[in-house]
Amino acid sequence: MKKYLSLCFCLCFLSLAVFAQMNEDEQDKDAKTEELYVYKMNQKGDWFVKLGGAAFIPLQPKNMKLGLDLNLGFYRFLWSEFAFGGDIRVTYASTVGGNMFFSIPLMARGIYQFSFKDFEIPLSLGVGISIQNYIDRYYFGLILNPEVGFFWRFKSDWSVGAHLGLNIMPQWYGNKDFNRTGYFLDTGLSVRYHF
Amino acid sequence: MKNKNTIRAILSFSFLLFAACKIEPIFYAIEKEVPLEKAVIKGNLYSMTEFKDHLYAASGSLYVKDNTAIRGWKAASAPPGFIIRVASDESNLYVLTKDKKLYTSKDAKDWTAVSITGSITELFDNKASDTAKTAYVTTSEDLYSLNDKNTSKISGGDKSSKAAVYDGSNTVFSNTVLIASGAKKIYTIEDSKVKFGNDISNVEDSGIEVSGAQSMAVYNDGSKESLLIGTTSGIVLVNLDNDGKPTSTGTMFGENIESSIAMLEIKTLYSFGDAIYAFAVDKTTSKKTNTWGYYTSRPNWNVE
Numbered sequence: 001m002k003k004y005l006s007l008c009f010c011l012c013f014l015s016l017a018v019f020a021q022m023n024e025d026e027q028d029k030d031a032k033t034e035e036l037y038v039y040k041m042n043q044k045g046d047w048f049v050k051l052g053g054a055a056f057i058p059l060q061p062k063n064m065k066l067g068l069d070l071n072l073g074f075y076r077f078l079w080s081e082f083a084f085g086g087d088i089r090v091t092y093a094s095t096v097g098g099n100m101f102f103s104i105p106l107m108a109r110g111i112y113q114f115s116f117k118d119f120e121i122p123l124s125l126g127v128g129i130s131i132q133n134y135i136d137r138y139y140f141g142l143i144l145n146p147e148v149g150f151f152w153r154f155k156s157d158w159s160v161g162a163h164l165g166l167n168i169m170p171q172w173y174g175n176k177d178f179n180r181t182g183y184f185l186d187t188g189l190s191v192r193y194h195f
Numbered sequence: 196m197k198n199k200n201t202i203r204a205i206l207s208f209s210f211l212l213f214a215a216c217k218i219e220p221i222f223y224a225i226e227k228e229v230p231l232e233k234a235v236i237k238g239n240l241y242s243m244t245e246f247k248d249h250l251y252a253a254s255g256s257l258y259v260k261d262n263t264a265i266r267g268w269k270a271a272s273a274p275p276g277f278i279i280r281v282a283s284d285e286s287n288l289y290v291l292t293k294d295k296k297l298y299t300s301k302d303a304k305d306w307t308a309v310s311i312t313g314s315i316t317e318l319f320d321n322k323a324s325d326t327a328k329t330a331y332v333t334t335s336e337d338l339y340s341l342n343d344k345n346t347s348k349i350s351g352g353d354k355s356s357k358a359a360v361y362d363g364s365n366t367v368f369s370n371t372v373l374i375a376s377g378a379k380k381i382y383t384i385e386d387s388k389v390k391f392g393n394d395i396s397n398v399e400d401s402g403i404e405v406s407g408a409q410s411m412a413v414y415n416d417g418s419k420e421s422l423l424i425g426t427t428s429g430i431v432l433v434n435l436d437n438d439g440k441p442t443s444t445g446t447m448f449g450e451n452i453e454s455s456i457a458m459l460e461i462k463t464l465y466s467f468g469d470a471i472y473a474f475a476v477d478k479t480t481s482k483k484t485n486t487w488g489y490y491t492s493r494p495n496w497n498v499e
Contacts, residue, residue: 063228097228097454098482101221134221136458171222180222 041115041153046077047195052163054188056091061180064101067093069186075111083111087126091167091186105130105143105167120151120159130169144168151192159192219453227495228454234498235268240474240486243465244320246283250467251303252486252499253281257290259303262467265490268499274298274306282320282330287343289330291318297332299343309344312336316354322376323361331359331368338368367395377413377420379439384408384424389433389441401441405431410464414448414471416491421445425461425473449489455496456487472499 042048050073058064073087087109092102107128114121126145132138145168151161169182241253245262252258257273260266276292283289288300289309297309297318313334320330330341331349338352356368360376367374373384380391383398387406392398410425422433422441429452432445448471449455459475466472469491477483486499 061222061226063225063230095225095228095454096230097225097451098231099225099228099454101225132221134224135454137219137221137224139218139221171220173218173220178220178223180220180226182222 040080041120042077042080042083042113042194044077044079046083047074048083048192049074049195050087050190050192052188052190054163054165054186056093057185057187058093059183059185061182063096065094065096067091067101069188071190073109075109081113081115083113083122085109085111086128091184093184099135102133103130103143103169105145107143107145109145118153120149120153120161122149122151122163123147124149126165130167132169132171139171141169141171149190151190153194157194159194160189161192162189163187224453227450229451229495229497232266232498234485235266236486236499240463240472241279242281242319242463243467243472244281244283244288245324245467246288246303249303251281251283251288252472253278253290254486255279257281257303265470265493266488266497266499272304272306274308280318282318282341284320284328284330284341285326287330287341289318289332289341291315291332299341301343307344309341309346311339311346317357319356319358321359321361321366323366327361327366329366331356331366333357362393362395369395373408373411373424375411375413375422377422377435377439378415380435382411382413382422382441384411389422389424391439391441401433403433403441403444405433405444409460409462410473412464412466412471414466415469416448417469423447423464423466423471425464427460429457429459430461430464430473449494449496451495456483459483 052071054069056067056069069089069091071087071089075083075085077083087107089105094100105128107126109124109126111122111124124147128143130143131140145165147163147165149161149163151159153159164187167184171180236252236254236258238255243252248262249259250262255277257271257278258268259271260268276294278290279293280291288303290298295315297315298306299309300306313336315332315334317333332339333354333356337354338349338356339346355370358369358372358374359366360374362376362381375382381395382391387404389401389403390398391401405424407427408424412423414421414423420435424431430447432447433441434443434445436442456475459477461473461475463474471489474486487496488499489496
């Protein structure tokens with residue numbers, strides 16, 4: 001009788017253990033299913049295109065006036081917070097001597113983006129080349145462009161916002177006396193379409 | 196393989212683009228710019244002359260300023276008509292209008308018409324700085340010197356003369372405006388070659404070639420003379436040695452020359468005292484088409 005009671009107790013215990021395990025499996029399954037459907041504003045593989053216009057504010061060299069900057073970029077999320085892509089810009093500014101300075105920067109850009117509710121804060125760094133023109137002169141050189149933005153995702157596939165960036169354009173020549181680095185702020189509005 | 200070809204194509208294109216560009220300082224040149232003044236002399240500068248410590252400029256209207264002042268131009272009293280030439284001798288100022296009427300004045304206020312036989316084609320003076328200064332007029336008939344309202348036919352004069360300089364003892368006429376006189380020599384350009392000599396009929400080749408010459412002047416910066424040649428693309432400076440012989444081309448005056456008139460067509464070029472005046476035409480935009488001035492005491496170019 002004692003043996004019989006011990007056997008029953010063991011069976012009950014095992015059954016409870018099995019049911020407990022089955023229940024855990026069910027819960028895990030439910031949890032995995034939920035994770036598959038978690039909503040994120042951006043996920044790996046998402047694309048977006050950005051189109052913007054900005055004021056082009058020369059800080060250095062002196063003698064330049066406020067100009068304009070138009071930009072267009074394509075970017076892809078490598079993971080939900082990081083996107084990589086490229087952009088092209090057309091910028092110009094006039095000078096006090098009645099001349100025009102043009103530049104067309106082509107940059108590869110990495111973007112780390114914070115999200116908060118419907119808002120996104122992209123921090124990015126662009127690196128590339130800039131074709132510059134002034135009177136009859138051209139320069140083909142490096143450009144760096146750190147940038148910060150603030151966007152409102154007002155629809156699932158559209159966001160609008162503002163950005164502030166700094167264009168750093170060094171000019172290096174054989175005669176080092178002519179070497180200068182241009183610093184230009186650009187701040188303006190952009191609209192992004194998320195594919 | 197396809198990617199490699201694409202990269203090669205991009206690199207080749209970049210190299211070609213880079214090689215084809217005029218790689219000269221940009222930010223450096225922008226730093227040297229100066230804010231442009233508002234133009235007082237508007238339109239074409241046709242001619243200038245010095246008269247009684249003042250400079251006069253013919254530019255449709257007649258403008259005047261103190262000959263030592265930096266800028267300071269103002270409209271002068273002028274006879275009716277579109278003024279295209281101004282010239283002077285020691286006591287009289289002359290202007291020629293587009294409708295070929297010649298006027299003279301002793302004070303640049305009261306003007307009297309000068310009558311002359313034939314149709315007037317040109318008015319100029321010999322740029323002498325003393326009593327030898329004389330104004331001349333060419334007509335369809337002859338070349339005349341002017342003295343107030345009187346005209347004297349120049350014996351053997353060429354009615355196609357367009358300019359004159361004074362070499363210290365004689366007036367030398369030229370059929371082009373490409374003639375200038377320094378302290379030691381006379382300069383001209385023939386077939387793009389800079390020529391010089393003591394006498395215009397006996398000039399020698401300096402070995403310096405300047406293409407597209409439009410105008411000419413000799414400038415003294417206080418230490419030495421330089422020959423300035425206005426061309427279809429800026430001003431070419433020719434260094435002169437102590438004997439006035441052209442030796443080489445040099446760097447044009449003015450820290451902002453590259454960003455102002457270096458690429459423009461210099462139709463008219465004058466030098467008075469420590470200043471240079473150039474009428475520059477920008478064929479791409481009218482923004483820079485102006486009379487520009489450079490002063491030793493203000494070593495940059497700006498709009499007059």
